[in-house]
Amino acid sequence: MKAVVYEGVAKVAIREAAKPQVKDGSVVIRVHSCAICGTDVKAYTIGIASIKPPVTLGHEFTGSVHEAGKNVKGFSLGDRVTLATTLPCGNCRMCEKGLFNLCTDKLPVGTFIDGAFAEYVEVPERGIVHGNLIKVPEMLSDDEGALSEPLGCVINSQNIVQVGFPDTVAVIGAGPLGLLQAETAKARGALKTVLVQRSKRRFETARGFKIDHVVCSEETDPYEAVMELTGGNGADVVINAAPSLEAAALAFRIVAKSGRVSLFASMPKDDPSLSVDLNRIHYNQVAVYGASDSTARNHRDAVRLLSSGAISTGRLITHTLPLDDFFRGIDLIKKREALKVVIRP
Numbered sequence: 573m574k575a576v577v578y579e580g581v582a583k584v585a586i587r588e589a590a591k592p593q594v595k596d597g598s599v600v601i602r603v604h605s606c607a608i609c610g611t612d613v614k615a616y617t618i619g620i621a622s623i624k625p626p627v628t629l630g631h632e633f634t635g636s637v638h639e640a641g642k643n644v645k646g647f648s649l650g651d652r653v654t655l656a657t658t659l660p661c662g663n664c665r666m667c668e669k670g671l672f673n674l675c676t677d678k679l680p681v682g683t684f685i686d687g688a689f690a691e692y693v694e695v696p697e698r699g700i701v702h703g704n705l706i707k708v709p710e711m712l713s714d715d716e717g718a719l720s721e722p723l724g725c726v727i728n729s730q731n732i733v734q735v736g737f738p739d740t741v742a743v744i745g746a747g748p749l750g751l752l753q754a755e756t757a758k759a760r761g762a763l764k765t766v767l768v769q770r771s772k773r774r775f776e777t778a779r780g781f782k783i784d785h786v787v788c789s790e791e792t793d794p795y796e797a798v799m800e801l802t803g804g805n806g807a808d809v810v811i812n813a814a815p816s817l818e819a820a821a822l823a824f825r826i827v828a829k830s831g832r833v834s835l836f837a838s839m840p841k842d843d844p845s846l847s848v849d850l851n852r853i854h855y856n857q858v859a860v861y862g863a864s865d866s867t868a869r870n871h872r873d874a875v876r877l878l879s880s881g882a883i884s885t886g887r888l889i890t891h892t893l894p895l896d897d898f899f900r901g902i903d904l905i906k907k908r909e910a911l912k913v914v915i916r917p
Contacts, residue, residue, distance in 0.1 A: 574917070575628045576689035576898050581619030586898060589628060589690060594639040597697030599647060599705065601635035601655075604714035606688040607889075608632075608901050608913045609722065610749075615683075616902050623683045630689030630915070631657040631682035634708055634717030638692060644700060647707075654717045655695060656704040656724060656871035657681035672702065673728065673865035689898060691917045703868040709879055715892060715914045716878055716885045719752075721866070723874035723883065726752045726836075729863030730760060731870070733809050733832040737761035742798055742807035742826055744768045745814030745837065746778040746786070748888060748911045753811050753836065754783045759882035762809075766801055768794045768822070770814075773908060781884050798826040806831060813837050817846050824848055829856040836863050888912050 575589035594600045612629050614620055637651045647653070660667050660675035667675050679698065681687050686694070695705055708717040726749065735741055741757040743750050746769035754767045766785045769775045775788035787797040798807060806828035812820050815837045823833050839846075853860065866874075877883060891913045893901050904910035 573691040577626050579626050584616045592694035594641050596641040596643045598641050599695050600639040601693050602638040603635040603688045603917045605718045606630040606633035606915050607718040628686040628690050629682050630687035632718045632721040633688035634714040652708040654720050656868040658865050659699045672867045720874040724866035724871040726756050727873050728866040728870045729834050729836045732861050733834045735760050738763040739808040740764040741809045742766040743811045744819045746774040750813035832859045834861050
């Protein structure tokens with residue numbers, strides 16, 4: 573079978589790979605759709621030191637059960653499924669606390685073990701016994717089901733900062749995850765959503781989504797815009813979905829008294845430090861949270877939210893391509909001509 577294989581730092585190739593073999597406790601999935609993630613773009617462009625090559629990339633996927641081991645219960649051949657792709661050990665301190673995304677012995681699909689930019693992918697036993705393998709309802713297409721993985725990460729972050737009514741939620745960054753953040757906040761009952769985006773192209777794209785206010789910081793001072801929209805109070809919740817220190821700094825400027833800041837986007841590893849006015853956090857009682865990855869429970873919630881129609885999947889998925897066009901998909905994302913690109917192996 574063909575697969576997109578990470579062979580070393582910034583070295584990715586489409587090549588023949590062995591079809592995975594089912595084991596007594598595992599299943600083999602025939603991949604229908606797998607979306608390109610920022611992690612895949614980073615692996616291709618600059619490499620990721622933590623990936624252990626060679627490994628097949630891809631972790632945002634939907635497929636069907638092709639083979640099931642004799643010990644597997646609850647799944648039948650042909651079942652359409654998706655996967656919460658950080659597979660926990662179930663035994664470490666983090667797992668005992670229910671923080672399976674922070675497992676100290678986790679197996680991330682598509683970076684540590686083979687992923688889904690291939691015709692078939694194996695889900696190991698731990699992915700089944702810990703509930704990571706999730707059935708996809710009929711009302712969701714294969715492409716839509718692939719969005720449940722990034723949406724699960726969004727839900728994890730919004731659970732942590734407790735987004736809901738009557739919050740005003742400001743999201744910084746109108747990439748795919750920023751758009752998911754803004755629409756998810758509205759679906760959770762936020763009274764007002766504000767999306768701040770720097771580039772005019774992404775600003776125009778974002779205006780087609782279910783977001784109350786979209787601010788282009790190339791044309792408008794984002795601080796002044798948010799203050800005007802909130803009566804000078806600032807946003808109750810600010811979610812930074814842009815991987816830049818400038819965006820993170822803005823989050824602390826526009827958050828309201830007694831507000832919450834979610835540092836959802838990672839920062840460049842060579843320069844992740846930010847100077848912050850700690851007195852402003854102290855006197856205004858601002859809470860600051862990190863958020864990384866998702867759990868199987870977040871992923872199941874994502875499937876339900878997608879099924880509700882609250883997320884603009886048709887606008888978010890801008891391109892669908894065959895596996896041989898994987899590198900074209902990467903290029904479309906790098907040029908910002910695409911939001912989510914879905915590969916159909």
